[in-house]
Amino acid sequence: MEKIVLFGELMLRLKPAGKERLFQSPCLESVFGGSEANVAVSLAVFGKNVCYVTALPDNAVGEAAAASLRYYGVRVDALRKPGRLGIYYLEDGACQRPSQVIYDRSGSCLAVTKSDEYDWENIFDGCSWFHLSGVTPAVSAEAADCALYAVKKAHKCGVRVSVDLNYRKKLWKYGKSANEVMRVLAENADVLIANEEDIQHCLGIPLRNFTTPAESYRDLCVQVKKQFPNVDYVAVTLRHSYSADRNGWSSVLLGKFGFYEGAHYDIENIVERVGAGDSFAAGLIYGLTEFDMNSEGERKALDFATAASCLKHSVPGDFNLVRKEEVDSLMSGNAAGRIQR
Numbered sequence: 079m080e081k082i083v084l085f086g087e088l089m090l091r092l093k094p095a096g097k098e099r100l101f102q103s104p105c106l107e108s109v110f111g112g113s114e115a116n117v118a119v120s121l122a123v124f125g126k127n128v129c130y131v132t133a134l135p136d137n138a139v140g141e142a143a144a145a146s147l148r149y150y151g152v153r154v155d156a157l158r159k160p161g162r163l164g165i166y167y168l169e170d171g172a173c174q175r176p177s178q179v180i181y182d183r184s185g186s187c188l189a190v191t192k193s194d195e196y197d198w199e200n201i202f203d204g205c206s207w208f209h210l211s212g213v214t215p216a217v218s219a220e221a222a223d224c225a226l227y228a229v230k231k232a233h234k235c236g237v238r239v240s241v242d243l244n245y246r247k248k249l250w251k252y253g254k255s256a257n258e259v260m261r262v263l264a265e266n267a268d269v270l271i272a273n274e275e276d277i278q279h280c281l282g283i284p285l286r287n288f289t290t291p292a293e294s295y296r297d298l299c300v301q302v303k304k305q306f307p308n309v310d311y312v313a314v315t316l317r318h319s320y321s322a323d324r325n326g327w328s329s330v331l332l333g334k335f336g337f338y339e340g341a342h343y344d345i346e347n348i349v350e351r352v353g354a355g356d357s358f359a360a361g362l363i364y365g366l367t368e369f370d371m372n373s374e375g376e377r378k379a380l381d382f383a384t385a386a387s388c389l390k391h392s393v394p395g396d397f398n399l400v401r402k403e404e405v406d407s408l409m410s411g412n413a414a415g416r417i418q419r
Contacts, residue, residue, distance in 0.1 A: 079127040080206035081153075082363065083237075085228050086114030086214045087188040087221070088132050088143045091396060093168040100169045100180075110146040111396025111399040112164075113211040113244055120360035120386070122151040126367075131201055133157040133187040136240040140187075150397070157195055161187040164217075168352060171322030177351060181248055189218040208232035209363060211242040211356075212280055215259045216249035222259050229266040240269035242359045243276035256280045261410045269303060269311040269366065271359050277302060277314070291316075292330070292339055299332035310334055311366065313380065315358050315387070323348050327391070329358065329384045333376040340384035343413075345391045354390045357398035360404065361386030385409045 092106040118130040130147055134140035136158040143163060144154045164183030173175035183189060202208070210229060215222035232239050241263050250256050260280035264270060274285045274295075274337060283301050286292045299312040311333050318326035329340035364386075365379025385408040390398040 081127045081129050081204055082118075082121055082207040082209065082367075083129045083131060083201060083205045083232075084114040084118045084209045085131040085225070086112055086211060087164050087183065087186065087217060088112045088115045088130070088134065088147070089164040089166055089183060089186075090139070090143070091168055093165055093170060097170050099171040100167060100178075106167075109351065109395045109397075110132075110143045112191055113213045113242065113356050114209060115147060115152075116356035116396050116398065117209055117211075117242075117360045117363070118145060118152045119399075120148045120357050121364060123298070123399060124360070124402050126364065127153075129153045129155055129201070130206075131155045131196065132237065133159060133161075133191040133195075135161050136188050139163050142213070145246065150399075151398060155201060157187070159187055159191070161185070164188065170350075171305050173321050173323060176322055179248070180339040183217060186217075188214075189221055190291070191224065192220055193224045196224065196228075198228065198231050202232060202237060205232070205235070205237050207238045207240065207363060207367065209240045209242070209359065210263070211359075212256065212260055212263075212276070213246055213249065215263065216246050219252050219254070222252075222254065225284065226262060229263055230319075233266040233366040238268045239266055239360065240271065240363060241267040242355065243270065243272035243280040243300065245276045245279040255401035257282050264306050265308065267306070267309055269313070269362070270306070270309050271313045271315075271355075271362060272300065273315050273317065275354070281305070295330045296332065296337050299337065303332065311362075311376075313358075313383070315355055315361055317354075322351075325351070325391070327354070327384070327388055329380060331362075331376060334371065335373040335376055335412050338377045338380050340380045341409075343384070343388040345388060348391045350391060350394045353393075354387045356396075357390035358383045360365045360398065364402075366370050380407050382406075
C-alpha cells in the first residue's frame with residue numbers, strides 16, 4: 079500500500095477538566111495532538127498506510143508523544159534532538175462562552191529545525207500523497223522553509239499534495255504574513271481545504287454575496303481555482319455557531335466533475351470541537367484515494383469527509399477515533415445515536 083506522508087508539529091495539549099476555566103482546579107488533563115498528527119491518526123484508523131514526519135525532543139516526553147501516534151498505527155519518522163515539545167492550553171467553552179487556546183511553542187524542536195536536517199528523499203520514497211496544514215508554516219521561519227521545500231519536493235516527485243489552509247492569527251508573528259507564505263504553498267497543491275476565513279486571510283480572496291449561500295461558496299471555489307489553476311479540488315467547511323455547545327456543520331466541494339454541497343448536520347451537546355477540521359481533511363483524503371474519481375465519487379468523498387468530521391464532535395481529545403464503518407453508517411442516515419447491540 080502506497081504511503082501517505084504528513085509533516086507538522088506534534089504538541090502536548092493541557093486543559094482543565096470538563097468546562098472549567100484554566101487553573102480553576104489544580105489538575106490539567108494531558109493528551110497529544112496537532113493538525114497534521116490529527117489527520118494522520120484518523121487516516122490510520124481508516125486503514126491507510128501513514129507516515130508522520132516531525133521533530134521531537136530526545137527525552138521521555140518526546141517518546142511518549144511518538145508512542146501516542148504509533149498506538150493507532152501511524153509510523154513516526156521523527157528527528158530526535160535537544161529541545162522542547164510545543165504545548166498548547168485549551169479552555170473548553172460552554173453556552174455563549176467561546177473556547178480559548180493559548181500557544182506555548184516558541185523555540186520548540188520543530189520550530190528551530192532546518193529543512194536540510196530531514197531526509198526528504200527517503201521520506202517521499204513510495205509516497206503517493208503528502209499533506210500539510212497552514213499551522214506548520216505559521217510556527218516559525220524555519221518551519222515555513224521546511225513546509226515550502228516539502229511541498230515543492232513532493233510536487234516534483236509527482237506526489238499529490240493537499241494543503242489545509244488552517245489560518246491561526248496567534249501564530250503568524252515572525253515577520254511574514256499568512257498571505258505571503260500560503261499562496262506559494264497553494265501554487266504547489268492539488269487539493270486545498272479551508273473555511274471562508276482561511277481563504278480570505280491566506281489567499282486574499284473574499285467571499286462575495288450572491289442570491290444563495292451555495293452560489294456564494296461556489297463562486298469562492300471558482301475564484302480559488304482561477305488564481306491557482308494547478309488545484310484540482312477546493313473543499314470548504316461551513317460552521318454555524320449557535321453557541322459553544324451547538325453548531326451547524328456542512329461543506330462544499332468544487333472538483334474536476336462538478337460542484338457539490340455536503341449534508342448538513344445540526345450538532346448539539348458538542349463534546350469536542352478541536353480537530354473537526356482535521357478529521358474533515360482526513361475524510362476527504364480517504365475518499366479521494368478510495369473512490370472512483372467521477373461525479374459520483376467526488377460527491378461520496380465530500381459526504382464521507384463531512385460525516386467523519388461531524389462524528390469527531392463526539393470524541394474527546396484531538397484525535398478522531400471514528401471507524402470507517404461508523405462514518406458509513408451516518409452517511410446512510412443512521413443519525414439517531416441508538417445503542418448498537
